[in-house]
Amino acid sequence: METHKQLTIGLFGFGVVGEGLYKVLQQTPSLKASIKKVCIKNADKKRNAPATLFTSDKNELLQDPEINVIVEVIDDSVAAFDIVSTALKNGKSVVSASKKMIADNLPALLALQKETGLPFLYEAAACASIPVIRNLEEYYDNDLLHSIKAIVNGSTNFILTKMFEEKLDFSAALLLAQQLGFAESNPKLDVEGYDALNKWTILLNHAYGVVTAPSEILFTGIQNIQGSDALVAREKNLDIKLIGQAKKLKNGKVAAFVLPQFVPVQDPLSFVKNEYNGVVIESGFADKQFFYGKGAGSFPTASAVLSDIAALRYNYCYEYKKLYHHKPHELTNDYYLKVYVSFDDLKYIPKEEFEWIEEWHAQAERKYLIGVLHCSKLINQQWWKQNNTSLILAHDGIIDDIDVVNLKKKSLELAGVI
Amino acid sequence: METHKQLTIGLFGFGVVGEGLYKVLQQTPSLKASIKKVCIKNADKKRNAPATLFTSDKNELLQDPEINVIVEVIDDSVAAFDIVSTALKNGKSVVSASKKMIADNLPALLALQKETGLPFLYEAAACASIPVIRNLEEYYDNDLLHSIKAIVNGSTNFILTKMFEEKLDFSAALLLAQQLGFAESNPKLDVEGYDALNKWTILLNHAYGVVTAPSEILFTGIQNIQGSDALVAREKNLDIKLIGQAKKLKNGKVAAFVLPQFVPVQDPLSFVKNEYNGVVIESGFADKQFFYGKGAGSFPTASAVLSDIAALRYNYCYEYKKLYHHKPHELTNDYYLKVYVSFDDLKYIPKEEFEWIEEWHAQAERKYLIGVLHCSKLINQQWWKQNNTSLILAHDGIIDDIDVVNLKKKSLELAGVI
Numbered sequence: 141m142e143t144h145k146q147l148t149i150g151l152f153g154f155g156v157v158g159e160g161l162y163k164v165l166q167q168t169p170s171l172k173a174s175i176k177k178v179c180i181k182n183a184d185k186k187r188n189a190p191a192t193l194f195t196s197d198k199n200e201l202l203q204d205p206e207i208n209v210i211v212e213v214i215d216d217s218v219a220a221f222d223i224v225s226t227a228l229k230n231g232k233s234v235v236s237a238s239k240k241m242i243a244d245n246l247p248a249l250l251a252l253q254k255e256t257g258l259p260f261l262y263e264a265a266a267c268a269s270i271p272v273i274r275n276l277e278e279y280y281d282n283d284l285l286h287s288i289k290a291i292v293n294g295s296t297n298f299i300l301t302k303m304f305e306e307k308l309d310f311s312a313a314l315l316l317a318q319q320l321g322f323a324e325s326n327p328k329l330d331v332e333g334y335d336a337l338n339k340w341t342i343l344l345n346h347a348y349g350v351v352t353a354p355s356e357i358l359f360t361g362i363q364n365i366q367g368s369d370a371l372v373a374r375e376k377n378l379d380i381k382l383i384g385q386a387k388k389l390k391n392g393k394v395a396a397f398v399l400p401q402f403v404p405v406q407d408p409l410s411f412v413k414n415e416y417n418g419v420v421i422e423s424g425f426a427d428k429q430f431f432y433g434k435g436a437g438s439f440p441t442a443s444a445v446l447s448d449i450a451a452l453r454y455n456y457c458y459e460y461k462k463l464y465h466h467k468p469h470e471l472t473n474d475y476y477l478k479v480y481v482s483f484d485d486l487k488y489i490p491k492e493e494f495e496w497i498e499e500w501h502a503q504a505e506r507k508y509l510i511g512v513l514h515c516s517k518l519i520n521q522q523w524w525k526q527n528n529t530s531l532i533l534a535h536d537g538i539i540d541d542i543d544v545v546n547l548k549k550k551s552l553e554l555a556g557v558i
Numbered sequence: 559m560e561t562h563k564q565l566t567i568g569l570f571g572f573g574v575v576g577e578g579l580y581k582v583l584q585q586t587p588s589l590k591a592s593i594k595k596v597c598i599k600n601a602d603k604k605r606n607a608p609a610t611l612f613t614s615d616k617n618e619l620l621q622d623p624e625i626n627v628i629v630e631v632i633d634d635s636v637a638a639f640d641i642v643s644t645a646l647k648n649g650k651s652v653v654s655a656s657k658k659m660i661a662d663n664l665p666a667l668l669a670l671q672k673e674t675g676l677p678f679l680y681e682a683a684a685c686a687s688i689p690v691i692r693n694l695e696e697y698y699d700n701d702l703l704h705s706i707k708a709i710v711n712g713s714t715n716f717i718l719t720k721m722f723e724e725k726l727d728f729s730a731a732l733l734l735a736q737q738l739g740f741a742e743s744n745p746k747l748d749v750e751g752y753d754a755l756n757k758w759t760i761l762l763n764h765a766y767g768v769v770t771a772p773s774e775i776l777f778t779g780i781q782n783i784q785g786s787d788a789l790v791a792r793e794k795n796l797d798i799k800l801i802g803q804a805k806k807l808k809n810g811k812v813a814a815f816v817l818p819q820f821v822p823v824q825d826p827l828s829f830v831k832n833e834y835n836g837v838v839i840e841s842g843f844a845d846k847q848f849f850y851g852k853g854a855g856s857f858p859t860a861s862a863v864l865s866d867i868a869a870l871r872y873n874y875c876y877e878y879k880k881l882y883h884h885k886p887h888e889l890t891n892d893y894y895l896k897v898y899v900s901f902d903d904l905k906y907i908p909k910e911e912f913e914w915i916e917e918w919h920a921q922a923e924r925k926y927l928i929g930v931l932h933c934s935k936l937i938n939q940q941w942w943k944q945n946n947t948s949l950i951l952a953h954d955g956i957i958d959d960i961d962v963v964n965l966k967k968k969s970l971e972l973a974g975v976i
Contacts (some may be wrong), residue, residue, distance in 0.1 A: 278865055425861035454874070461588060
């Protein structure tokens with residue numbers, strides 16, 4: 141049994157995650173993995189580790205033949221891509237936590253992994269402590285995954301929780317998140333959905349074999365969600381959550397996006413509060429599964445990196461089964477969405493874009509409607525991100541085009557038009 | 559990448575799980591795993607598969623050199639042990655779903671696995687579709703796991719849910735579970751906690767390296783839970799769940815049992831309703847994690863068997879790290895439990911066994927008390943399973959012995975005794 145590879149690690153980055161990993165490894169001697177060298181930008185900064193461990197010369201790690209694993213947990217996605225590609229080309233296994241780097245460079249990284257055949261693992265880049273990538277790789281085959289829905293960003297979930305539970309408005313909730321360390325001082329990446337989008341780009345590949353650029357995916361964040369939206373949700377016994385979703389449509393193609401959504405309070409994702417993340421997977425055989433845990437932070441992220449390091453001992457590689465062993469799924473924008481839109485003035489709303497509008501609430505200062513429109517219309521014209529407009533997907537808001545025709549016909553019939 | 563072992567399977571059992579697996583494998587050709595032969599007891603019974611596939615001679619599978627994987631999903635735990643041991647001795651990898659067989663024969667099976675070095679996987683034997691064994695093996699090192707709490711039996715959870723949500727009494731809820739196929743016609747194994755106990759015996763090994771017989775573990779089921787207990791719980795905003803729990807105490811030893819427990823409604827395990835299972839793991843680095851899914855049934859169980867088969871392609875073995883690579887944890891009964899006990903007549907309650915009693919409610923027809931007693935007293939005298947008495951662990955009801963002295967002293971001080 142004991143034929144495991146001895147792992148000698150070169151670590152890039154010694155911020156909260158890097159230092160967390162260093163501590164975690166010290167407390168898990170059974171792994172037989174040791175950090176030989178740590179590359180950091182600022183070699184003069186005082187660190188909680190022996191000075192001899194550190195260097196600012198990346199080649200001391202990348203060209204050391206004794207180092208067989210590069211772990212990369214830095215913030216700069218351009219530098220991270222350079223490190224990861226060089227490491228793979230130099231024959232080293234790689235563990236990374238850089239979601240933006242991976243999402244931005246997915247085709248190149250996949251090619252490099254295929255070419256070298258080396259393990260390139262990045263569980264920490266999706267939901268940190270939740271083993272979602274490994275579970276998607278190991279437990280769901282191509283034809284069996286009906287849908288995946290997830291809360292993948294802890295900052296925005298914390299803010300929404302406070303808006304709901306303590307009735308804070310958006311800016312007060314954001315300030316609280318910043319004070320408690322759950323949001324960055326520049327919160328744009330989290331709040332406007334970019335971080336969730338990067339993670340979703342990565343998970344789409346492991347869920348459905350879809351290789352796409354983040355820029356191709358419909359998304360927004362929670363920047364325009366108002367206290368009044370939370371009030372509407374509460375009246376209907378719903379929560380609002382920022383959710384990444386991918387669903388196989390009847391035609392076999394995949395609908396995917398990151399949008400705020402109404403969620404019934406009995407839904408597993410409604411259970412996910414504060415800075416936690418959660419993933420709901422629906423599949424043909426395992427039925428509905430729900431994974432819940434901390435999606436960020438020093439130790440939760442370090443524990444995900446650790447699990448990747450542990451897997452390297454038996455040379456575990458992602459197989460990308462859905463990409464290489466099957467005909468990968470095609471991403472489509474050809475479907476309809478039922479959405480709630482709240483706004484200050486009707487003039488900002490292009491009514492003609494909607495197939496139909498089911499509800500109008502135009503009395504209050506903050507007005508809203510519920511209507512159905514084609515996904516591509518949302519992608520082509522971004523009126524719904526502007527002028528303080530907020531858009532929230534209705535619960536079960538994905539409508540296959542076949543359904544939409546029937547529903548429309550029915551509603552017109554009911555209205556006595558046809 | 560494509561150096562996977564070709565898997566040729568001999569399958570024992572073609573009940574709901576066996577047939578489910580057969581169908582699942584047909585729908586996942588990418589696995590490149592095929593069933594060569596199925597051994598069943600009754601060769602004449604009509605099956606939904608070609609007749610040539612079946613035999614009633616076990617040696618046609620166990621001695622076929624072409625078959626390199628034995629999958630065993632039969633009900634008879636004695637026959638199952640014979641099949642699994644012979645298969646391992648004959649050099650075949652084994653996947654099993656027989657919790658009772660594994661729990662009853664753990665030391666012998668561990669020895670055989672060690673001796674042969676062959677993969678012996680049984681994810682389906684714990685929580686079916688929830689990958690709890692694999693996650694315990696891969697994600698939590700010895701010193702990092704603070705506790706594991708889980709709902710591992712779907713039948714009892716279904717019954718408790720109906721008692722709470724629809725205010726059914728125990729027997730009506732049991733009848734409904736039987737009608738819907740969530741409980742056996744002889745429900746004793748589920749209802750009295752034996753099934754949960756077997757699963758807990760297995761999980762204790764993967765969580766803490768504890769190898770113990772089911773008979774050594776404190777347990778009961780839900781057979782004596784009354785509607786009045788549910789009323790008391792509801793008043794305090796608590797649920798009642800049958801929970802397997804293991805917790806590392808301050809002295810480094812492990813407390814473990816299967817008991818009904820009060821659970822706050824905001825607890826992840828309270829979210830687990832009906833026939834679902836759920837597992838909450840608390841660890842030093844990943845913090846709190848929660849896994850939720852179907853714990854029984856044809857396809858959820860088959861999907862767990864399938865994931866084990868998939869892992870065999872890269873010769874995945876459980877490492878039993880906590881058993882072999884560390885000093886395994888020791889199971890202890892030297893701690894205290896705070897329990898709720900309801901009863902018909904005070905004469906059945908040995909008051910002197912309690913360290914102290916915090917609450918008495920003796921007015922109603924059904925009486926109850928809340929008190930603290932030593933774990934070994936519960937094990938040595940089983941009065942609490944008799945005479946229609948029901949015992950439910952208080953929330954956070956494990957008390958380390960150091961704490962108990964302080965708490966007791968404090969309560970005596972408050973009472974003016976010292």
